[in-house]
Amino acid sequence: MTIGNIRLPIMTSLIIWAILWEIVGRSGASFVIPPLSGIFARIVEIVPTPSFGEALWITGKAFVIGNVIAVLFGIPLGVLMGRSHIADRIFLPWVNLFLSAPLSALVPIIMVIFGAGQTTIIFTVVLFAIWIIVLDARAGVRSITPSLVEMALSFGATPWQAFSRIYVWAALPEILSGIRLGLIRAVKGVVIGQMLVSIIGFGRLFELYSSRFLMEHFWALLFVLFAFAFAINEALTWLERRFEYFASSRN
Amino acid sequence: MSPAAARKIEARHRPMVEVRHLSKIYAGGVEALNAISVDFPEGQLTSLLGPSGCGKTTLLKIIAGLIPATSGEVMVDGRPVTGPGPERAFVFQDFALMPWANVLRNVAFGLELKGVAQSEREAVAEKHIASVGLGGFEHAFPHELSGGMRQRVGLARALAVNAKVLLMDEPFSAVDEQTRRKFQEDLLELIAREHKTFLFVTHSIEEAVYVSDRIVILSKRPSQVSAIVEPEIGRGRDPDQIRRDSAYLDTVETIWQSLKRYLD
Amino acid sequence: MTLIAETKAYAHRGSAWGDILRHPATLWLISAVIVAGAWEIAGRWPISPAFPPFSDTMSALAGLIADGTLGKALIITLKPLAIGLIASVVMGVGLGVLMGLNRFAEWLGSPIFVIAQSAPLAALIPILTFAYGIGLTAKILTVCIMAMPVIVLNSLNAVRHTPATLLDMGHSFLATRRQIIFKIILPAASPVIFAGLRLGCAAGFIGVILAELLITPTGIGDIITYNQSVAEYEKMYAAIFAIMALSVLLISLLEMIETALFHPEKRAQS
Ligand SMILES: Nc1ncnc2c1ncn2[C@@H]1O[C@H](COP(=O)(O)OP(=O)(O)OP(=O)(O)O)[C@@H](O)[C@H]1O
Ligand SMILES: [Mg+2]
Numbered sequence: 143m144t145i146g147n148i149r150l151p152i153m154t155s156l157i158i159w160a161i162l163w164e165i166v167g168r169s170g171a172s173f174v175i176p177p178l179s180g181i182f183a184r185i186v187e188i189v190p191t192p193s194f195g196e197a198l199w200i201t202g203k204a205f206v207i208g209n210v211i212a213v214l215f216g217i218p219l220g221v222l223m224g225r226s227h228i229a230d231r232i233f234l235p236w237v238n239l240f241l242s243a244p245l246s247a248l249v250p251i252i253m254v255i256f257g258a259g260q261t262t263i264i265f266t267v268v269l270f271a272i273w274i275i276v277l278d279a280r281a282g283v284r285s286i287t288p289s290l291v292e293m294a295l296s297f298g299a300t301p302w303q304a305f306s307r308i309y310v311w312a313a314l315p316e317i318l319s320g321i322r323l324g325l326i327r328a329v330k331g332v333v334i335g336q337m338l339v340s341i342i343g344f345g346r347l348f349e350l351y352s353s354r355f356l357m358e359h360f361w362a363l364l365f366v367l368f369a370f371a372f373a374i375n376e377a378l379t380w381l382e383r384r385f386e387y388f389a390s391s392r393n
Numbered sequence: 394m395s396p397a398a399a400r401k402i403e404a405r406h407r408p409m410v411e412v413r414h415l416s417k418i419y420a421g422g423v424e425a426l427n428a429i430s431v432d433f434p435e436g437q438l439t440s441l442l443g444p445s446g447c448g449k450t451t452l453l454k455i456i457a458g459l460i461p462a463t464s465g466e467v468m469v470d471g472r473p474v475t476g477p478g479p480e481r482a483f484v485f486q487d488f489a490l491m492p493w494a495n496v497l498r499n500v501a502f503g504l505e506l507k508g509v510a511q512s513e514r515e516a517v518a519e520k521h522i523a524s525v526g527l528g529g530f531e532h533a534f535p536h537e538l539s540g541g542m543r544q545r546v547g548l549a550r551a552l553a554v555n556a557k558v559l560l561m562d563e564p565f566s567a568v569d570e571q572t573r574r575k576f577q578e579d580l581l582e583l584i585a586r587e588h589k590t591f592l593f594v595t596h597s598i599e600e601a602v603y604v605s606d607r608i609v610i611l612s613k614r615p616s617q618v619s620a621i622v623e624p625e626i627g628r629g630r631d632p633d634q635i636r637r638d639s640a641y642l643d644t645v646e647t648i649w650q651s652l653k654r655y656l657d
Numbered sequence: 658m659t660l661i662a663e664t665k666a667y668a669h670r671g672s673a674w675g676d677i678l679r680h681p682a683t684l685w686l687i688s689a690v691i692v693a694g695a696w697e698i699a700g701r702w703p704i705s706p707a708f709p710p711f712s713d714t715m716s717a718l719a720g721l722i723a724d725g726t727l728g729k730a731l732i733i734t735l736k737p738l739a740i741g742l743i744a745s746v747v748m749g750v751g752l753g754v755l756m757g758l759n760r761f762a763e764w765l766g767s768p769i770f771v772i773a774q775s776a777p778l779a780a781l782i783p784i785l786t787f788a789y790g791i792g793l794t795a796k797i798l799t800v801c802i803m804a805m806p807v808i809v810l811n812s813l814n815a816v817r818h819t820p821a822t823l824l825d826m827g828h829s830f831l832a833t834r835r836q837i838i839f840k841i842i843l844p845a846a847s848p849v850i851f852a853g854l855r856l857g858c859a860a861g862f863i864g865v866i867l868a869e870l871l872i873t874p875t876g877i878g879d880i881i882t883y884n885q886s887v888a889e890y891e892k893m894y895a896a897i898f899a900i901m902a903l904s905v906l907l908i909s910l911l912e913m914i915e916t917a918l919f920h921p922e923k924r925a926q927s
């Protein structure tokens with residue numbers, strides 16, 4: 143977008159939307175849309191509170207543990223599928239299935255098995271994150287030139303060495319992009335899990351604010367969450383770009 | 394007298410495309426063309442030859458009216474170029490075929506855009522599909538064709554609009570060597586049959602010498618005309634004989650010597 | 658490496674049995690049987706009182722189908738889903754294409770959808786409930802907010818990434834702006850736009866289930882919540898199985914349509 147000779151950066155239009163929001167909020171058209179200035183004041187107010195800190199801590203813990211599990215299981219499975227036709231034929235339909243299936247329907251199952259607690263949230267995170275990690279690791283391994291593997295085997299590499307020294311590194315760009323997409327899905331997973339469980343972390347705060355009609359608080363929490371999600375996405379995109387040289391020089 | 398020589402005499406005096414002091418500086422500051430002036434005679438095939446990145450595509454696209462020049466002007470058939478026109482047709486290096494349309498529709502596309510009725514444009518398209526040797530493939534889709542066949546579709550599409558000037562940007566670079574030689578023969582036949590002006594970009598000196606009436610050699614970027622060669626090789630003979638002909642080989646050697654200094 | 662050795666031996670075997678074994682459908686069947694078997698064993702063991710075996714779940718599913726509960730529930734669930742998806746597709750493709758064609762529209766609109774795509778939009782559901790009550794509207798809007806971003810962004814990117822040489826080709830044949838849009842840009846973009854619809858459909862399913870679990874239990878969400886509360890887990894599992902199966906079937910159907918329409922080269926291979 144250019145006005146005259148000045149190029150407006152892409153995100154600048156958010157200012158217009160913010161002004162619009164403020165006007166709608168002040169006009170009192172709907173109680174669910176409080177003025178934006180009020181929401182930002184609330185952000186400043188609630189972020190330092192202990193209940194927010196605790197929610198953040200619990201959520202962050204579930205998010206990190208869930209993702210670590212997803213990565214630890216997802217990458218080896220993806221590499222296996224990339225290497226072995228049989229494993230690929232057996233697992234691929236399931237991976238594709240879970241990739242597009244409405245995973246929110248599985249959360250109640252996790253909940254009745256593991257109870258309404260942190261374990262359920264962690265499992266939800268794993269469930270949301272793992273499939274895309276598997277699929278991208280598989281794609282990465284498939285894009286490795288066979289000569290690279292043959293080189294390692296000709297030097298007498300063991301299977302573990304081939305996995306840890308060749309496959310993971312050669313497939314790194316795809317693996318990283320899988321992890322990025324997995325993390326984005328995990329953010330959605332952790333929120334969906336907490337909303338369904340609704341007694342821990344941000345889910346509890348959401349429940350609290352909405353039962354008391356505290357709209358400004360609710361929006362403040364939403365904005366903080368959205369900002370987190372956006373920041374995670376941007377940071378990982380940046381990281382991924384740093385590894386792009388790698389993908390282009392590989393073949 | 395060979396047909397080629399006859400063509401040369403009849404057309405010698407009339408430039409179909411005139412390029413006058415043309416400069417092009419891209420937005421990033423890359424100076425692709427520097428006050429270049431060159432004529433392209435009517436009814437002849439003129440090749441543009443030059444080091445990679447010297448601005449051949451840029452020149453061709455400006456003549457086509459696809460990108461504006463920074464300064465200078467281009468006249469086609471006596472009229473200044475301000476944009477694409479019906480008297481010019483482009484043959485693209487990567488074919489630019491629409492993957493969702495079959496050969497017939499691709500070839501007829503120029504006429505379709507003009508609003509020619511379907512039955513009429515398909516009749517014209519079929520004629521040109523046959524003339525480039527693709528008869529029977531009217532209803533095939535681009536992905537079902539080989540690279541050489543795809544370029545024939547691109548050529549037929551350019552012929553179908555019956556433009557006076559054909560602009561060809563490395564049309565044979567994406568096809569294999571055997572197909573390429575066949576194409577060169579077909580191109581010579583086409584020139585002999587149709588009274589059109591051809592502007593032909595190529596990287597191959599041999600190809601340029603073999604098919605051209607005139608060869609314009611460009612210098613390194615920012616481009617200027619470094620030499621103009623008119624290969625005097627008698628055509629209408631056996632292709633293998635021509636390729637062994639000393640005039641042919643000498644011309645190739647001369648051009649190689651003049652281009653060699655641009656390598657570094 | 659044993660894996661490589663295995664793969665090679667497997668690829669070199671040429672017997673009729675080998676061919677049958679190698680067929681994708683066979684392996685898919687085998688893996689389905691393995692999963693169902695593992696489910697059955699885990700349920701009988703049992704790993705958890707809340708984990709019924711596969712067979713019990715299937716007979717509960719048959720029961721739900723036979724007494725018409727499932728059918729009625731699916732119709733209720735599919736209503737907000739269908740309305741929401743149709744609205745998302747019409748508006749999403751329209752907005753995406755508009756933003757792809759017009760720089761100002763892109764500047765104004767795309768940041769919202771870029772943020773929405775990475776944001777956990779499920780958290781908006783309570784707000785939708787406040788604004789529109791617990792009825793159909795809130796559920797339809799839940800489907801819309803989940804499905805729209807990916808549809809919009811796919812359409813935008815598809816239009817933006819029309820091959821430059823096709824555009825050049827159109828210009829060189831003197832196409833008008835209208836012709837460029839309708840004869841080149843939109844046909845070139847349609848495969849990616851359609852892929853966006855498929856992804857949007859998957860997201861819409863997530864949305865409608867969340868709406869039924871979070872706003873008010875209706876349809877499938879009602880069967881899940883009710884049977885969860887009375888601890889009739891096989892029925893709860895059966896309902897979840899049914900909705901997942903339905904979504905997977907629908908999405909595979911869309912995938913097949915996609916291949917048939919836009920990827921004749923893939924179709925020719927298989
Ligand atoms: N759209 C563009 N923006 C900026 N610079 C460009 C653009 N297109 C081409 N250039 C630059 O202009 C110069 C000439 O490019 P052009 O494509 O005309 O060369 P060419 O002679 O056709 O090369 P080749 O033989 O490799 O096809 C190159 O240095 C190229 O990097
Ligand atoms: Mg070029």
